Amino acid sequence: MNAQSSNTIKLLLVEDNPIHVRLIESLLADAKSPSFSLESVGTLSDAHQRVSEGAPEMILLDLTLPDSEGLQTFREIRSQAPTLPIVIVTGLDDVRIAAKAVEAGAQDYLVKNQLSRSTLTRSLRYAIERTRVRDAEWDSPMFRLAQRQFLKAAQLMGLDDNIRQRLLFPERNLVVTFPFRRDQYSEVETVFGYRVQHILTMGPTKGGIRYHQDVSLGEVSALAMWMSWKCALVGLPFGGAKGGVRMDPTGLTSHELQRLTRRFASEIHLMIGPDKDIPAPDMGTDERVMAWIMDTYSQQVGFAVPAVVTGKPVVLGGARGRTEATGRGVVYLVEEAAKQLRMNLSECTAVVQGFGNVGSHAAQFLEALGVKIIGVSDATTGIHNPNGLSVAALLEHVKENRFLKGCRKGEAISNQELLELRCDILVPAAMQNQITADNAERVDCRILAEGANGPTTLEADEVLNEKSVFIIPDILANAGGVTVSYFEWVQDTQNYMWTLDEVNERLHRILVDGFRRTVGRSEQTGVDMRTAALIEGIGTVAQAKLARGLFP
Structure with a gap:
């Protein structure tokens, strides 16, 4: 569905009662993460017309309309739009009809006289989440792009087919769902989180954690794959990893952000560790979030473990210069x-x-x-x-x-x-x-x-x-x-901190070396810079795979 590409959802309300239309409008007026762009029509025939024009991203449907009544109303719109999430809002308070509706594919069944702002917005959010889980976990534009880039480079470099097939998907994927409580303690949401490790061949895995409303398994897998090539290209002893939580952090209070982070950290703590997988900041996260993850992990093992994350505050073992x-x-x-x-x-x-x-x-x-x-x-x-x-x-x-x-x-x-x-x-x-x-x-x-x-x-x-x-x-x-994250990890494991000048000098040396090797590969093989960089990174991973062999 296209709803995930924006944080404003195009919602079609099919309702002929103007009082109920105004009620829905008022309940959704202040909705955030996502917000809703609401259009209303009063008949099933008008709804068919708007769906045929590709207007809505989801539908809020009354079952009693001038030209249709009962479950047949839902079945007709469902047959035209089998993939659109549809939430029923009706005056029919009948548990048997409700059961048949959700069995037939309705995302939810809400009764008008029981409607409130929280029940309506929560129902719509969950409808979006369930549709995303069904349609868009692996099938991500980013993952398709990452795989196509890899396959192009693999073809040009004549990569062994066994290794090519092995590197197309991550080795480990953790998908978690966990409860998240807002500051209003009556609201508890179910949130999706991810941690993906692309390859375990090169050493511990490394990659950021992002908080964004568009995060999916496919997106995180693409980022983990790119991180593998990135680390190999600049010579870091890591495989690629990535993590994320499907949540818009911009609407969260500091207390909510901390609760979200600590619960997510507790869900993935068995997968991460200074010798296993080291998270870092990414889109929607920062050094404060990394400090909470470090603290949560340290509480689980019983002692402080600065090296479990990078990109944290300097006072907790962070590297100077990591933020910039x-x-x-x-x-x-x-x-x-x-x-x-x-x-x-x-x-x-x-x-x-x-x-x-x-x-x-x-x-x-x-x-x-x-x-x-x-x-x-x-x-x-x-x-x-x-x-x-x-x-x-x-x-x-x-x-x-x-x-x-x-x-x-x-x-x-x-x-x-x-x-x-x-x-x-x-x-x-x-x-x-x-x-x-x-x-x-x-x-x-x-x-x-x-x-x-x-x-x-x-x-x-x-x-x-x-x-x-x-x-x-x-x-x-x-x-x-990731290069300065590597410096931070080395400093934490050795308990020896570097100056900002030392960090920047080492960073400059490593990146310039990677640039010159990429330019050299491009000129030598006659390929563009992106393909040259991919060949450099993939080639290093392939050598490591071959050197370690296959067990058993």
């Missing part, structure tokens, strides 16, 4: 690409999509090199100023308002318009699938540095390569975070 490491790494690699292309960075312009941790730090470091930042964006808006934006002013606005929306330092534009601005350096540091076959022809930059995971599709790659855009692929461009 991914953004700093992106800029280190942009510097190398500029040398390759003989570009003077002090004369260059840059656009950064995504003004979170990665994007904001990348913008800061680019600005420090003399690059003019002419466009930035976040989930709420994009801002364009051809004369340049002050990153410090943008950060101050975000500090006060949380998002860029309302910032008057430039012209407000959409994220898609931002991606098509003419610039020298484009840094997509937001979500996956941002540059596709639909807009790649309009992307107008010389260097594309992928701060996000999977921002560019394979079809877009072909277009960009034909245009001679120099792509720094994600498994190299955003490897700074």
